Amino acid sequence: MSLNKVILLGRVGKDPDIRHFETNSVANFSLATNERYRDRTGTLQERTDWHNIVVGGRLAKVVEDYVKKGTQLMIEGKIRTRKYESQGQDRYITEIITERLVLLARPQGVDSRSQQGPQDSMDSFSSDEVVDSMDIGDDLPF
Numbered sequence: 001m002s003l004n005k006v007i008l009l010g011r012v013g014k015d016p017d018i019r020h021f022e023t024n025s026v027a028n029f030s031l032a033t034n035e036r037y038r039d040r041t042g043t044l045q046e047r048t049d050w051h052n053i054v055v056g057g058r059l060a061k062v063v064e065d066y067v068k069k070g071t072q073l074m075i076e077g078k079i080r081t082r083k084y085e086s087q088g089q090d091r092y093i094t095e096i097i098t099e100r101l102v103l104l105a106r107p108q109g110v111d112s113r114s115q116q117g118p119q120d121s122m123d124s125f126s127s128d129e130v131v132d133s134m135d136i137g138d139d140l141p142f
Contacts, residue, residue: 004078006096008033008051009104012071016055018064025060029053029067031075031096051075055098062125066103074102076126100126 013030031051039045053075055063067073077098084091102124 006075006077006079008073008075008096010034010051010073010075012067012069012073013050014069016063016067018060024057025064027053027055027060027063027067029055029063031073052093052095053077053098054095055101059098059101059125062101072104074104076100100124 008031010031010033013032016027016029018025018027031053033049033051035047035049037045037047075096075098077096077100079094080097081092081094084093
């Protein structure tokens with residue numbers, strides 16, 4: 001038995017790059033996660049890791065409509081490393097293929113669609129259950 005599952009909680013590093021294809025859409029963005037720890041001398045340190053996030057299908061529409069730089073998200077997915085060629089050399093990139101995302105808070109300066117604040121709701125979307133009618137737009141609680 002094997003398991004490939006990752007759960008990350010962090011903030012989006014820059015506005016997502018959305019690519020539309022004939023039958024699908026893909027969103028790519030970076031997610032920063034922070035870890036605090038004490039070094040050997042007892043001094044509190046902070047480390048930031050950057051993760052390459054890939055969101056496909058109907059979840060990409062959610063990202064396009066609601067995710068911007070600074071948005072706090074919980075991402076659930078699987079780790080995938082792929083190989084590509086650049087300037088005649090093999091390169092590798094590790095990505096998180098998103099299966100579920102939860103919008104935890106909007107970035108500062110983004111207008112909300114209602115009076116309800118981000119702390120009042122957490123909106124969860126998964127690749128197998130993204131609402132059939134993604135046209136709900138204004139019906140979302142943020």
